[in-house]
Amino acid sequence: MNVWIAIAATAIGCYLLKLGGLLVPAGVLERPLVRRLAGLLPVALLAALTAQQTFGTGQALAVDARAAGLVAAGVALLLRAPFLVVVAAAVAVTAGVRALGG
Numbered sequence: 001m002n003v004w005i006a007i008a009a010t011a012i013g014c015y016l017l018k019l020g021g022l023l024v025p026a027g028v029l030e031r032p033l034v035r036r037l038a039g040l041l042p043v044a045l046l047a048a049l050t051a052q053q054t055f056g057t058g059q060a061l062a063v064d065a066r067a068a069g070l071v072a073a074g075v076a077l078l079l080r081a082p083f084l085v086v087v088a089a090a091v092a093v094t095a096g097v098r099a100l101g102g
Helices: 002-023 032-055 065-078 083-099
Strands: none
Touching: 032 065, 065 083
């Protein structure tokens, strides 16, 4: 039963958040600071998610094959590789390190 309460609370919270966004006056959204923050927020959230998924294992910090894959993706990005090549490099390096026992 607790799971359904959590699901309902999350659904209601998401709806209220969406409604709150629709109620914000257009003038507020046109301010330079708000526009800049709106542009930077997705990048910051994606970076935080990537770091948590790469280095987190439950409540502990872990450096394993995922970190090597992230480094490979970073190198591919520095070399201006296309997105699919970046992903393929990360996957290949991660799989290779895991196959070698890392």
